Amino acid sequence: KAAKTEITSYTSGDAKWYFYPVPVTAGQQYEFLDYYVSDISSYVTVQVNMSDGTNKYIDIAVAEPSETWHGLYGTFVAPQGAVSAAVFHMIKGVGYLIVDDYSLKEVVPDPDNIVYNGSLETQNYNGTKPDGWNTNRYGSNTAVFSYKSGYGINGSKGAKVEVTDYVSGDAKWYSPEINVSGGEEYLFSDYYMSSASSNTTIQFRMSDGTFSYIGLMNYVPSSKWKKAESSFIVPEGAAAMILFHTIKGNGYLITDNYSVKKLPSGKFSEGMVTFNFDDGFYSIYENALPILDAAGIKSSQYLVSGFFTDSFYVNPEETMNMFNAGHEIGSHTINHVRLTDLSEEEMRNEIFTSKAEIEAVGVPAVKTFVYPFGAFNDDVRQAVIDAGYIGARSVFAGYNTKNSDKFSLKDQHVESDVTVEQIKSYIDRAVADRTWLILELHATDYTGDKYSNTPETLQAVVDYLIQNNVKVVTTEEGIALMGQ
Secondary structure, eight states, X not given: OOEEEEXXXXXXXXXXXXXXXXXXXXXXXXXXXXXXXXXXXXXXXXXXXXXXXXXXXXXXXXXXXXXXXXEXXXXXXXXXXXXXXXXXXXXXXXXXXXXXXXXXXXXXXXXXXXXXXXXXXXXXXXXSSBTTOXXXXXXXXXXXXXXXXXXXXXXXXXXXXXXXXOXXXXXXXXXOOEEOOTTOEEEEEEEEEESSOEEEEEEEEETTSOEEEEEEEEEOOEEEEEEEEEEEEOOTTEEEEEXXXXXOSXXXXXXXXXXXXXXXXXXXXXXXXXXXXXXXBHHIIIIIHHHHHHHTOOXXXXXXXXXXXXXXXXXXXXXXXXXXXXXXXXXXXXXXOOGGGSOHHHHHHHHHHHHHHHHHXXXXXXXXXXXXXXXXXXXXXXXXXXXXXXXXXXXXXXXXOTTSOTTSEEEEEOXXXXXXXXXXXXXXXXXXXXXXXXXXXXXXXXXXXXXXXXXXXXXHHHHXXXXXXXXXXXXXXXXXXXXX
């Protein structure tokens, strides 16, 4: 059963069904939900009955016409002196409104969520923005920001940004600043719908006034509400952070229900280091492996299976020599392509088939994966899981704990301009914080190429690890320790 209101002739006023007033508590926030079908716009207003016998009225939502059942959500705070309240869902013109499934209940804030107004339900003084939230656009694009009921989950308030004429930059709603301390671990989440790819990022304001950024995850478009979720570690020296869910292309992004919750410590029993060598360059086999083998250190080698016939890279025999010496062999796709640029079929083929081709040369099980160019999103991540890998590494800079996403492991880039002293500082930080440091390396030679290091650099790092008795693990071993 449902209730219908229909106006056939209109000059002024309104028409509605409404329930008998129910008791409310002054200062308490309430959320209202109903479902409706209508052929004209409708309005939701709360009538609050005061202790002095007067009434106050609070407008909480405006609903667009809907030919199918649509949820309408709104919130209000009972003012001082409030005794009871009734909610009116009404029309003010010729047309009809059908309503059903009314609900009014107290809002119980999540005490663990440290995001102010993360639900986006509390609006600012003129109703144009969620209280405390703001907008930002940079680069060459046109962005239109909007905020109203009906955008969010179940018809609640949500924040929308729509981009046109995109050339560069991004656009986003962003949260109020949240005070933090270095070393703390948090779990971020929100819900989104979008017609374009989007990504989540944390901006940190450092104690010296500079800014630092951590990329969390990239997301494919979704016509239905989808949860974005990632853990992160606050860098040392950070004083506060702001949450970004950004769009970098033509289309729209709607977000709602932001949450950041502090996680229990994910520290390991001791700090540890992993050597990741990407691409399978022959120079690694020729120059890096002897240094590692002499020190008894096992690395993780990420091979591109389509390069086996290229003399610049290791071949199947050399692959098995590395494996038999105790080094982990992982996958880096067939052709070293940006997986986010491919069709779903092509993307999954690169992930699944590279694993099979490396195993076909004799490696019993390829268990871990590295995203070429660090290009991945939630669909690529899921394909890696579906292919049977136990974890994957990104190129997001940082350290890992037991709370980290096994399929978005962070690393530190060791390129030709990174000094031995910088690498030592990465190691010292991992040891001090009892985190897991993955060192991302490529060729080992004297070319001076950006993605290369000299054998002397590698030797100095190995010597430092040995001298300081630092634990060294493969990626597979590190992932196993995350579950202990």
